[in-house]
Amino acid sequence: MANSETYDVVVVGGGPAGATAATDLAKRNRKVLLLDRPGRIKPCGGAIPPKAIEEFEIPDEQLVAKIGSARMVAPSDRHVDMPINGGYVGMVDREPFDEWLRERAASAGAERRNGTFTRVLRDTDGTALVEFRPAEAGDRSVTETVRARAVIGADGAMSSVAKQCVPGAKELPHVAAYHEIVRSPAPTSGKGLHDFDPTRCDVYYQGKLSPDFYAWIFPHGDTTSIGVGTELKGFSLHDAVDQLRKETGLDQCETLRREGAPIPLHPLKKWDNDRDLVLAGDAAGVVAPASGEGIYYALVGGRLAGDAVEELLATGNTKALANARKRFMKAHGRVFWILGIMQRFWYKSDKRRERFVSLCDDPDIQHLTWEAYMHKRLVRAKPAAHLRIFLKDMAHLLGIVSPWQKAERRVD
Incomplete structure (x- = not known):
């Protein structure tokens, strides 16, 4: 184990979060290993808002x-x-899209390996040892280990990295x-x-x-x-x-x-191990409630994880790892909270679902919903529209109006 090759960062998982983190760190001249389990395609609607296309430079041919x-x-x-x-x-179609993201990471300088993560160990000097089963080995008992100054766990919702290394991850609903x-x-x-x-x-x-x-x-x-x-x-x-x-x-x-x-269903309360490991993407729980949207938030989570690891490597300050979650929740926590309330209330029964869909017929709600989704921000510039939405929402909650009573057709 002491003779294992040493990387600045080992990224476990090559989906949008892991591939983005690997790309960003490789561009910073870090020695990066991107470890991905081959043949895995996540069931996904595949929607990517304009904000993601612009922010993460997704070319039109990927759509x-x-x-x-x-x-x-x-x-x-x-x-x-x-x-x-x-x-x-x-x-996007996740199979070719995810592979394009991984190839982008390789083009930036990251080394790709196909394999299945097994565990994180510690070398005699305390450095993380990432153990995995290489895909090319026919014998499942064959494992390899590499040394890592830092580790990013981006291996999905049932993340083995998270379960082993981050407190509270085992209880993620x-x-x-x-x-x-x-x-x-x-x-x-x-x-x-x-x-x-x-x-x-x-x-x-x-x-x-x-x-x-x-x-x-x-x-x-x-x-x-x-x-x-x-x-x-x-x-x-x-x-x-x-x-x-x-x-x-x-x-x-x-x-x-x-x-x-x-x-x-919701972000984990802690994404790092206070030492040298941080989570990203589904492994950190960053899928929007109510909508189930995950690609954009995975891309963001991967970037923030990469930023946190870069800060750790540059300064040695282990507290930098917590910045990934802090920055994500500052930018998107309020939206997740609102969407969580929506899911818990409106999806509870068919009677409420009927009222929820009828609310979607309102032009104010349509306008503000698309603005928030497309640009990943809560719209604050239309207080009159927000007030009308609040009053209409309360009317539906209290049953004052029938589910399909026509809403006022007006957008400020």
């Missing part, structure tokens, strides 16, 4: 579709279309997600509730499909993701997707692959 609207479907099958006026949401990737059908826009529009994402808030989250149909150009999530144990995700496909006619489409994975 397999550009979404111009969302359709929210209530338990009664009544639906609301929410157009994005003057903009779009980019869609999660939603189980499952989707099926199918060959996209021909467009049938304008033919009713279940028409297929390759430029529209459909979100189903129906207890029969998900008792506490939602189901989705997200076009990815030549392919489409049909999925569902739930925290309820014993609920059949496969049956729910099968039902959704039958109801929408997508059961006639060729199934290309099936994937399932956990999605964390």
Whole structure:
């Protein structure tokens, strides 16, 4: 072990968070090892807002579709279309997109290895030893170790790095997600509730499909993701997707692959080990409540983890590692808190889901929702609109208005 090669940073996990951290650190001339388990594709809607495209320099050729609207479907099958006026949401296919991110890290100077993380040990001088099973070794008992001045754990929601090294990580609650990737059908826009529009994402808030989250149909150009999530144990995700496909006619489409994975429900309270290791992405729990959005927050988390590790390596100050979480929560904690309240209240029953979808018919809510999502900020410049939204929201909460009573059509 004492003869193991030494890296400035070993990044465990090559998804958006890990690949971004590896890229940033390699650009700073740090010796980086990016360790990734091959063949892993996370079930994901694949949505990337303009803020992510701009901030993380994602080229247009990585976008397999550009979404111009969302359709929210209530338990009664009544639906609301929410157009994005003057903009779009980019869609990516996680398999080629994640590989592009890893290749970008390699181009920046990071060394790539395919393997499965097993544990973190300590050398005689206290330096971290990252042990892993190399993918090229046919014998699962074969392991290698490398020395690391710092470690970034970006190995997903059930992170082995987090469970071993960060207090409280074992108790991270999660939603189980499952989707099926199918060959996209021909467009049938304008033919009713279940028409297929390759430029529209459909979100189903129906207890029969998900008792506490939602189901989705997200076009990815030549392919489409049909999925569902739930925290309820014993609920059949496969049956729910099968039902959704039958109801929408997508059961006639060729199934290309099936994937399932956990999605964390909220950020961990601690992301580092007070020494030389910090978490990023799903491993840190940075998936937005209510929406389940994770790619943008993983990219941000990876960048912040890289910044914290760079500060640690440059100064030797172990307290720098805590800055990753502090900076993330300062920028996004309030949004996560609001979305968490929304999920706990509105997703609780079909009666509330019906009211929630009816609220989405309000132009003020549509405008402010897209502004917040597209640009990752809470809109503060329209106090009158916020007041109207608050009053309408209270009216729905108290049952003063019927779910589908028309809201005032006005945006300041």
